[in-house]
Amino acid sequence: MSQSNATAYPVTQLLTVTRSLVELTDRAVSDSELSHAAADVLVFAARQAAKLVEDVVGARLHDAAVAHALAQCSISSDLDRAYSDLECLAEAAGMIRAHGIGSQYRAHLAYLMRYAAESACSALERADRSMAGANVVASVVDLPAATLRN
Template identity: 75%
Template sequence: MDHSDATANPVAQLLVVTRSLVELTDRAMSDSELSRAAADVLVFAARQAARLVEDLVSVRSHDAMRARDFVQSTSSADLDRAYTDLECLAEAAGMIRAHGIGSQYRAHLAYLMRYAAESACTALERAERSMTRAEALSGMATTPATALHI
């Protein structure tokens, strides 16, 4: 996927960010510690990604024709899961930043944050597949029957 593909698809943008969060938390796990500077980056990036998820859900929910279908779809539940995971990640990183958690606890928090980042990625990947499938099916529904018979 190139840059233009990512900017055309908001879920693809979110996946780029959450995959970066996975890498950052993975490094924190391997270092057995998470610095305050890394925690600052995680808080900012995770909160921004959570806001992007909120914006995406808001846009999808305001489309009157597809709102009900979207709310009932698996992509809606997956986006909710991603939002929750991203907020969890931001809160955990915020604890390190605000309270100076001791190094023995930072390793545990790094592990939990990595799990949250991976979970958000998985949920976004499922949402992307579900949304792509739904858009393909809705495109087929609007195609005239004669165009399907080549």
């Protein structure tokens, strides 16, 4: 996907990032430990993805036509769910760095983070399908793309 396509369709971009988070957390679970380096990547990527969800949510508040179009489909709760899951993922990964959590507990956190990443991914997939089904992609494209450039 080109950069312009990724910024034009923020939910699609979020799905790409979130699927990568699922893969990274899945590897951590398979390895039975989450390294400090992987935790750093997860914190950064999850916070950036949560910020992008926040931008998409904010866009619907600034344009009545977009807000109405989004209200017609069920993506509001899906976006809110994705945001919460991504923040949970970032906080859990941040605990590893901030509190020096030992390896025996990092494996447990890896399971939690995989669940949060999978949940966020599922919510974004539902939002993406809802937007496509309601044909609101054209309405949403311009506002989040402008926020991404800032």
